[in-house]
Amino acid sequence: MAESTAGTEVPADAHGAKGSFPPFDSSTFASQILWLVIAFGLLYLLMSKVALPRIAGILADRSSKISSDVAAAQKAKADSDEAIAAYETSLIKARAKAQNIASETRAAVTAETDATRKSLEADLSAKLSAAEAQITATKQSAMGNVSAIAIEATTAIVEQLLGKAPEPDAVQAAVGTAVAN
Template identity: 45%
Template sequence: MPQLDVTTFAPQIVWLVITFLAMYFIMAKVALPRIAQVLDERQTRIDDNLEKATALKKEAEEAATAYETSLAEARSKAQEAVKAVIDAANAEQAKKQDELAAKLNVDLEAAEARIAEAKDKALANIQAVSSEVAKATVEKLSGVSVDDAAVSAAVAKAMEQS
């Protein structure tokens, strides 16, 4: 094998050094700068994306805070509106209850007046009927004719006592 022949080591080492140096310069001047440029661009893009992500995250947090604030305000306004409607309904109900109570009181007073009037008429009729019954009873039992005024006075006196 010629590779292991000691007499050919010197030219092999020379060619090894020449090839190594050529490959080193090609890598150092062409390939590695391109790789470094690609890596730098990649890192720059990653950094830009991270900055954008941070900015978007901050923007999203601000939007969420604004949303929650507006939602809380909307809830507060809705509760105030509901409370106002409930208060208005309660006031209207109280007003209607007062009106109904007043109307019922008027109706009650009118009914009481009619009852009192009917009672007075009934009592007046009772007195007249009682006078007639008493006169008829006295005439039938005793056979004596009694004066209407005397019978009416006696019945009135008896009604006053009871």
């Protein structure tokens, strides 16, 4: 099943077509160009009316979503910065208040301690004065008793040694001289 054209024979394939490559066949160029233009036109219309508007819409949606997310992130950052500033301000105020309370408490405790100390010192001073006065009175009383006891003892000793009682004025003068030295 071979055909002959101008004296040359071209072998036929299984479908009975000639052996040349169809796009390179010059007899079909016009119909190929027509179908190319139709296919390109349909593809162009399909792309420009359906696919590209959808893609443009998706890109626009993504762009607006990204810009709104960036704006939300910036707002959240600004809010967190404000919250941090407010926290730091309240922390500074709290520390200052705590220091003031500590200072006031320290001053109150110091004043109370000073008042208590002064009161105790005054009480101790009064007790010391009273004790000194009592010691002085007891000493004077003891000294008066020592004189009387010394006079009695001297009189008894002299009476024991001499056998007779000495004169009270002489004994009193001798004891007064001895106590004064």
